[in-house]
Amino acid sequence: MGCLQTKHASRSPHLxxxxxxxxxxxxxxxxxxxxxxxxxxxxxISNSVIxxxxxxxxxxxxxxxxxxxxxxxxxxxxxxxxxxxxxxVIEFGEFVRSLGVFHPDAPEDQKxxxxxxxxxxKQTGFIERHELKEMxxxxxxxxxxxxASDAVEMIVDRADTKGDGKIDQEEWTEYAKDNPYVLRNMxxxxxKDITMVFPSFVMHSEIxxxxxxx
Amino acid sequence: xxxxxxxxxxxxxxxxxLGKGAFGKVHxxxxxxxxxxxxxxxxxxxxxxxxxxxxxxxxxxxTMRLVEHKNIVRLHEVMATRxxxxxxxxxxxxxxLMDKLKRSGRLTEAxxxxxxxxxxxxxxxxxxxxxxxxxxxxxxxxLDENGDLKVSDFxxxxxxxxxxxDGLLHTVCGTPIYIAPEVIMKTGxxxxxxxxxxxxxVLFVLAAGYLPFQGPNLMEIYRKIHDRDFTCPSRFSHKxxxxxxKILNPNPSMRPSIQEIKxxxxxxxxxxxxxxxxxxxxxxxxxxTNAAPVLASRHKEIAHEDxxxxxxxxxxxxxxxxxxxxxxxxxxxxxxxxxETRFTSDxxxxxxxxxxxxxxxxxxxxxxxxxxxxVSIEGRKEGGNGVLQFDMxxxxxxxxxHLVQMKQTSGDLLEYQKLLEEGxxxxxxxxxxxxxGDDL
Numbered sequence: 001m002g003c004l005q006t007k008h009a010s011r012s013p014h015l016x017x018x019x020x021x022x023x024x025x026x027x028x029x030x031x032x033x034x035x036x037x038x039x040x041x042x043x044x045i046s047n048s049v050i051x052x053x054x055x056x057x058x059x060x061x062x063x064x065x066x067x068x069x070x071x072x073x074x075x076x077x078x079x080x081x082x083x084x085x086x087x088x089v090i091e092f093g094e095f096v097r098s099l100g101v102f103h104p105d106a107p108e109d110q111k112x113x114x115x116x117x118x119x120x121x122k123q124t125g126f127i128e129r130h131e132l133k134e135m136x137x138x139x140x141x142x143x144x145x146x147x148a149s150d151a152v153e154m155i156v157d158r159a160d161t162k163g164d165g166k167i168d169q170e171e172w173t174e175y176a177k178d179n180p181y182v183l184r185n186m187x188x189x190x191x192k193d194i195t196m197v198f199p200s201f202v203m204h205s206e207i208x209x210x211x212x213x214x
Numbered sequence: 215x216x217x218x219x220x221x222x223x224x225x226x227x228x229x230x231x232l233g234k235g236a237f238g239k240v241h242x243x244x245x246x247x248x249x250x251x252x253x254x255x256x257x258x259x260x261x262x263x264x265x266x267x268x269x270x271x272x273x274x275x276x277t278m279r280l281v282e283h284k285n286i287v288r289l290h291e292v293m294a295t296r297x298x299x300x301x302x303x304x305x306x307x308x309x310x311l312m313d314k315l316k317r318s319g320r321l322t323e324a325x326x327x328x329x330x331x332x333x334x335x336x337x338x339x340x341x342x343x344x345x346x347x348x349x350x351x352x353x354x355x356x357l358d359e360n361g362d363l364k365v366s367d368f369x370x371x372x373x374x375x376x377x378x379x380d381g382l383l384h385t386v387c388g389t390p391i392y393i394a395p396e397v398i399m400k401t402g403x404x405x406x407x408x409x410x411x412x413x414x415x416v417l418f419v420l421a422a423g424y425l426p427f428q429g430p431n432l433m434e435i436y437r438k439i440h441d442r443d444f445t446c447p448s449r450f451s452h453k454x455x456x457x458x459x460k461i462l463n464p465n466p467s468m469r470p471s472i473q474e475i476k477x478x479x480x481x482x483x484x485x486x487x488x489x490x491x492x493x494x495x496x497x498x499x500x501x502x503t504n505a506a507p508v509l510a511s512r513h514k515e516i517a518h519e520d521x522x523x524x525x526x527x528x529x530x531x532x533x534x535x536x537x538x539x540x541x542x543x544x545x546x547x548x549x550x551x552x553x554e555t556r557f558t559s560d561x562x563x564x565x566x567x568x569x570x571x572x573x574x575x576x577x578x579x580x581x582x583x584x585x586x587x588x589v590s591i592e593g594r595k596e597g598g599n600g601v602l603q604f605d606m607x608x609x610x611x612x613x614x615x616h617l618v619q620m621k622q623t624s625g626d627l628l629e630y631q632k633l634l635e636e637g638x639x640x641x642x643x644x645x646x647x648x649x650x651g652d653d654l
Contacts, residue, residue: 031223031225031293032223032293033223033291033293033294034291041547045546063545063546064540064543065545066545072538072539072540073540074535074538074540074541078540078541099543102543105247118541119532132532132535133531135535138538139534139538140534140611142538142539142540142650143558143617143648143650144647144648145558145611145615145617147611147612147615148612151612155529155530155531155534155611156530156531158528158529158530159530159532175532181533182532182533182535182536184536185536185538185542185543188543188544188547190544190547190548191547193279193291193547194547195292195293196275196276196289196291196292197279197547197548199272199275199276199292202259202271202272202275202292202294202299203259203262203263203271203272203294203299205294205295205296206296207294207295207296208295208296209295209296209297209298211295212222212293
């Protein structure tokens with residue numbers, strides 16, 4: 001009891017660094033334990049195709065659609081946003097910080113901002129008319145729906161309330177406040193269950209008692 | 215170490231000690247966000263490792279998550295440090311059923327019936343999911359603030375507390391008398407049947423106030439168990455005696471199944487005293503049922519009038535984009551089927567709603583209008599995890615093109631999936647162009 005040396009003589013190369021876990025917990029709505037459970041999930045996804053502890057786009061698609069590889073505009077966008085360093089892969093820290101936005105306890109404005117970036121396909125600081133149209137068409141395609149092009153135009157027009165061909169941050173924030181429904185994907189209640197879905201950490205956690213009681 | 219008053223990762227405030235067990239202790243704590251009481255089981259990792267239980271602990275946590283029932287203590291989350299494992303569970307305010315039993319000596323047959331009914335219901339729910347308790351005994355039977363049963367440690371036999379010698383509930387030798395004979399013999403056993411045995415002993419103890427099998431030594435007790443040598447107090451009703459005799463059969467293959475217990479006269483009707491209570495509850499339920507605005511009973515014409523408000527029309531781009539499956543990240547975590555599914559239809563909204571009403575009628579479901587263009591559909595009777603309920607939302611992309619989203623909001627997931635597969639989907643066949651979502 002209370003000995004200082006590590007119990008595990010040989011550390012697994014993919015073991016989560018305790019300091020990193022504590023730092024990520026401090027930065028997000030996750031507890032240290034939840035970060036450790038997420039690491040288990042991360043290891044599974046990031047080693048599913050290439051065993052390099054990094055999530056490649058293909059691995060991300062496979063995980064989301066459970067084995068079915070599927071091209072999807074929105075998945076591409078989500079991947080790009082998770083990939084904060086923009087180097088084509090998602091690292092563990094990026095994974096946790098991004099998922100943190102989806103935590104039920106994460107602040108609303110984080111969710112609003114994330115959704116804006118998601119829809120601002122070309123990252124111009126505005127959600128432009130052509131981007132809206134592209135996304136509507138993508139959804140229709142995903143649902144095997146084929147509707148007349150003037151109907152599509154009408155749908156796009158309705159979103160552009162000012163009628164100036166683009167939506168800025170402020171306009172979007174106002175809109176999301178009045179229509180919380182559009183943020184429905186930005187909260188994942190499952191994140192609260194994560195420690196029970198991936199409980200392996202309970203046996204190999206190296207978190208100290210003091211770190212736990214922060 | 216004094217853990218009192220300390221905050222566990224800012225989420226829980228530790229309170230008084232509730233009990234001690236084989237692997238650690240249980241504390242009361244307060245969830246700082248919801249202000250609800252929880253029970254935190256703190257286990258010593260070293261002891262778990264030494265007992266060779268680490269794999270079992272992990273497995274049991276995963277299993278426990280799948281069990282959600284009103285009469286079962288819920289697992290909220292788990293945490294860990296280098297030395298300890300923290301299991302955060304629902305706190306049963308009413309304490310142990312055993313304390314109640316000790317205070318009154320024994321329960322009336324009516325009370326025993328009530329708890330037994332809840333116990334069997336909880337057991338049925340778990341067995342359907344392949345989860346067995348394996349250590350049912352009065353210490354694991356807790357009560358909530360309404361006096362309803364909460365079975366604790368379901369599927370958590372590795373977390374089980376050490377067995378105490380307290381005279382009443384164990385033999386003088388501290389033998390776990392609640393454990394089925396075939397488990398003690400270690401002959402390999404059927405988890406369902408051994409749980410049923412334990413239920414039988416529990417039922418006897420609740421109604422009698424003492425154990426069915428007693429003796430000066432273990433051998434004598436085992437002989438009695440083997441010979442089914444026990445005597446019910448004469449005040450027990452005949453129906454109860456008969457049921458106990460069947461359940462306490464030393465031969466597991468001859469022991470009744472949960473279904474058979476549910477069909478027994480005592481289980482269905484109970485002792486005479488309680489029938490009045492049951493009727494009262496039923497009539498109360500009936501009133502609340504009638505108070506709700508019921509669409510189906512008002513008939514179709516009215517529904518048609520209301521139809522406009524049931525369909526989300528004039529959708530804009532953002533509302534439509536939010537429907538994308540690519541934006542739903544829940545697939546990352548959940549291996550099980552999602553609670554959400556959807557279909558497209560090239561039929562007018564009117565046709566979809568009419569069809570829905572027909573199905574609800576045929577399946578004896580209640581259909582009603584909620585705010586925000588949501589149609590709520592619910593079962594009429596309480597399932598394992600409350601009343602089954604799901605929402606349906608119809609989005610008009612164009613007047614001849616609709617996207618309908620269905621989402622379970624309460625009740626049991628397995629029951630919902632069954633209803634979906636066997637009732638709803640075949641019933642909607644004529645109005646559906648294609649189903650979307652996973653594994654369909």
